[in-house]
Amino acid sequence: MIKEWQTDGIFLWLNEEVCLFQQYNTQFYTLGPTGTGNCGLLSDCFKTQIATAAAAAAATITVDDDDDITNGDYIGIQLDGGTIQWTTVNGVPAANVVTLTAVLTGAAAVDNYVFTYTNKISRPLKITEARVRDTDDVDTPLRIVTSRNEFMSQADKETTGRVLDVHYNPDITDGQLYTWPVCGTTDITDRIIMTVQRVIEDFDASTNNFDGPPEALRALVWGLAAEIGPEYGVDVVSGKGTIVSVNAEKYYNRLKRYYRQYDPVQIRP
Incomplete structure (x- = not known):
């Protein structure tokens, strides 16, 4: 998810x-x-x-x-x-x-540049x-x-x-x-x-922390509930279970709006 x-x-x-x-x-x-x-x-x-x-x-x-x-x-x-x-x-x-x-x-003269770094990056998405x-x-x-x-x-x-x-x-x-x-x-x-x-880090063990800020946790909780609910007999499409899918969508959309990137717009005559 x-x-x-x-x-x-x-x-x-x-x-x-x-x-x-x-x-x-x-x-x-x-x-x-x-x-x-x-x-x-x-x-x-x-x-x-x-x-x-x-x-x-x-x-x-x-x-x-x-x-x-x-x-x-x-x-x-x-x-x-x-x-x-x-x-x-x-x-x-x-x-x-x-x-x-x-x-x-080969030879390296005075004032030639030397570059260093410690770790290679993870794969960029x-x-x-x-x-x-x-x-x-x-x-x-x-x-x-x-x-x-x-x-x-x-x-x-x-x-x-x-x-x-x-x-x-x-x-x-x-x-x-x-x-x-x-x-x-x-x-x-x-x-x-x-x-x-x-790429966001996997968290596939109970000791792993979510690779994200606290404000994303509610969207994560409701999203997971909607994801696994049907496996436990919860109908997230109709009946009382719809609150799960409704909240999952609501909090995800809030998160998406909050972390939206705004690019500058230039208007020329």
């Missing part, structure tokens, strides 16, 4: 800000707990810079600030060749020195807004192409440059995000910031 509610788009409390770190010449990214895309909650994503030049095969790097870097974090290092190498942090950083699980595959953010944290809106046919009909999908369009397929386990143009070496430090709607 809860999963069906989400198709109405009412669960605004499930909206999250996420950050995708781009990869060179990559046309699509898989987003989710087992996805190949390096995508975390925006509040969990950080950047710093190389303080001391690191050579290829180096097992450690020295950064400007290690305050937001922890053991086990995913870490991406901008290499001089124009790509970002991803590995993990091996041990607690000390005095701004970060030990890497895999050695550098929908992307409601997207923008590209540069290293000065300046955002530029992106166009979300909802039509798969429109996006796939672009002639040259390997064009490199700063991303303009994105298309998202939620799939089942990990979602698929397509970008156009694909990331080139000059745009490798740009991040794609998105407002996404995550």
Whole structure:
């Protein structure tokens, strides 16, 4: 029932800000707990810079600030060749020195960027807004192409440059995000910031809490009553049992109105 509610788009409390770190010449990214895309909650994503030049095969790097870097974090290092190498942090950083699980595959000069995050996001159900953010944290809106046919009909999908369009397929386990143009070496430090709607968490044990606010509980209670009532011989269509279906609809509609998203309307002469 809860999963069906989400198709109405009412669960605004499930909206999250996420950050995708781009990869060179990559046309699509898989987003989710087992996805190949390096995508975390925006509040969990950080950047710093190389303080001391690191050579290829180096097992450690020295950064400007290690305050937001922890053991086990995913870490991406901008290499001089124009790509970002991803590995993990091996041990607690000390005095701004970060030990890497895999050695550098190329050199990293002073002021090259270093990105970190701790956990991959859960599979997004929908992307409601997207923008590209540069290293000065300046955002530029992106166009979300909802039509798969429109996006796939672009002639040259390997064009490199700063991303303009994105298309998202939620799939089942990990979602698929397509970008156009694909990331080139000059745009490798740009991040794609998105407002996404995550899938509501299952609660299938008595110890689980409802993944929602208190004001949604009455709609949940009456909705469940209407859902399982017939299994216990309650006629929710006629007779005394109709109060169940009436209240279920009433409180659900109240919840839907309360969590309705209002978009701005512009009127021009």
